[in-house]
Amino acid sequence: MGLPRMGGQGGNGGDVLVVAKKDLTLKRVKDKYPNKRFVAGVGTNSSIRALKGAKGADVEILAPVGICVTADDGRTLGELNHDGEKVLVAKGGVGGSFNSGFLPATGQNRHIRLDLRLIADLGLVGFPNAGKSSLLTALSHARPQIASYPFTTLRPEIGKVMYEDHKQVSVADLPGLIEGAHVNRGMGHKFLKHVERTKQLVFVVDVCGFQLASKTPFRSAFEAVQLLTKELELYKEELLSKPAILVVNKMDLPEAKEKFRELETQLENQEELSHLLPEDKPKSFLHFKHTVPVSAMTGLGLPHLKAVIRKSLEEEEANESERHRIEKLEMLRRKIPVVSKTTWGQPHSEPLD
Numbered sequence: 001m002g003l004p005r006m007g008g009q010g011g012n013g014g015d016v017l018v019v020a021k022k023d024l025t026l027k028r029v030k031d032k033y034p035n036k037r038f039v040a041g042v043g044t045n046s047s048i049r050a051l052k053g054a055k056g057a058d059v060e061i062l063a064p065v066g067i068c069v070t071a072d073d074g075r076t077l078g079e080l081n082h083d084g085e086k087v088l089v090a091k092g093g094v095g096g097s098f099n100s101g102f103l104p105a106t107g108q109n110r111h112i113r114l115d116l117r118l119i120a121d122l123g124l125v126g127f128p129n130a131g132k133s134s135l136l137t138a139l140s141h142a143r144p145q146i147a148s149y150p151f152t153t154l155r156p157e158i159g160k161v162m163y164e165d166h167k168q169v170s171v172a173d174l175p176g177l178i179e180g181a182h183v184n185r186g187m188g189h190k191f192l193k194h195v196e197r198t199k200q201l202v203f204v205v206d207v208c209g210f211q212l213a214s215k216t217p218f219r220s221a222f223e224a225v226q227l228l229t230k231e232l233e234l235y236k237e238e239l240l241s242k243p244a245i246l247v248v249n250k251m252d253l254p255e256a257k258e259k260f261r262e263l264e265t266q267l268e269n270q271e272e273l274s275h276l277l278p279e280d281k282p283k284s285f286l287h288f289k290h291t292v293p294v295s296a297m298t299g300l301g302l303p304h305l306k307a308v309i310r311k312s313l314e315e316e317e318a319n320e321s322e323r324h325r326i327e328k329l330e331m332l333r334r335k336i337p338v339v340s341k342t343t344w345g346q347p348h349s350e351p352l353d
């Protein structure tokens with residue numbers, strides 16, 4: 001409020017902004033703000049000592065880089081592509097002054113939606129040479145570089161998997177992960193930062209295991225799965241809450257079938273076998289929605305993998321829309337007071353539970 005006697009001007013209300021912060025994930029944002037309601041500070045009235053009242057405190061909603069902010073009418077309010085970028089979502093009301101009869105104006109009030117712009121539906125995660133690029137080529141129309149030495153993939157290569165009914169699914173081949181990627185070894189963070197921007201993960205392992213270099217130890221397929229899990233966990237644990245599919249590649253190699261059976265048994269008994277793993281085993285084991293044996297080279301198992309990918313995405317979409325429906329209902333329930341019919345003339349409100 002302005003102070004009429006002195007022609008004073010009240011302070012403006014604070015603003016609500018969304019601010020991009022690197023290394024944040026959408027899940028962390030959700031957990032941090034369970035109420036999903038943000039109210040900026042009220043401006044102070046003008047007084048004899050301060051004819052112009054102070055502005056109310058702004059509220060900053062921290063969100064991951066790559067966020068698109070939309071209003072509930074579908075209008076895009078802004079995109080945040082770099083750390084520290086901000087978008088104003090609700091402006092505080094202007095303080096009262098001579099022009100407004102010294103009364104303050106109401107601030108903006110908005111429902112917003114935060115969407116992480118995904119680079120692809122699925123992200124291929126695997127140690128170098130597991131055959132991610134070969135798999136992407138075999139599944140889609142991408143033409144990634146393929147070579148028999150590690151780190152061929154330097155940046156995410158996106159391929160489109162086509163289905164007979166023209167449905168398309170995008171798959172990103174993320175640069176080769178190595179042990180210690182979470183501390184930025186190899187392509188470390190460059191790789192890991194993309195993982196958040198895919199809906200689901202596809203772990204790719206060589207059925208025969210791998211050895212990164214002559215000085216590093218040999219890792220079985222089972223160990224590769226656990227080490228990949230550990231790398232993701234150490235970087236950002238919540239990445240492991242994404243649905244995951246395990247693709248066991250190079251099934252054309254001799255003894256692949258026996259090795260695959262062995263891996264299946266090991267995955268069924270992960271807890272009991274944890275003592276066999278290297279010291280840095282993951283805190284919790286991943287349970288894959290599907291485990292699919294393939295050969296990117298001969299095409300074995302690829303039609304099945306395509307079907308599994310689609311099924312998994314559709315299942316998640318159904319879960320997601322159900323979650324949205326429940327959230328909307330919850331929101332309505334909190335917002336709409338019920339006017340009791342029994343107390344005519346004296347409406348009283350009660351929550352709709």
Ligand SMILES: Nc1nc2c(ncn2[C@@H]2O[C@H](COP(=O)(O)OP(=O)(O)OP(=O)(O)O)[C@@H](O)[C@H]2O)c(=O)[nH]1
Nearest residue numbers: 129130131132133134148151152153176250296297
């Ligand atoms: N036998 C066999 N070899 C394969 C198969 N898939 C890939 N390879 C070979 O494995 C090597 C590595 O394949 P890539 O597709 O480049 O592996 P990548 O995981 O993308 O490797 P990075 O780009 O380093 O992360 C190449 O020599 C491929 O020819 C397969 O199904 N069977």
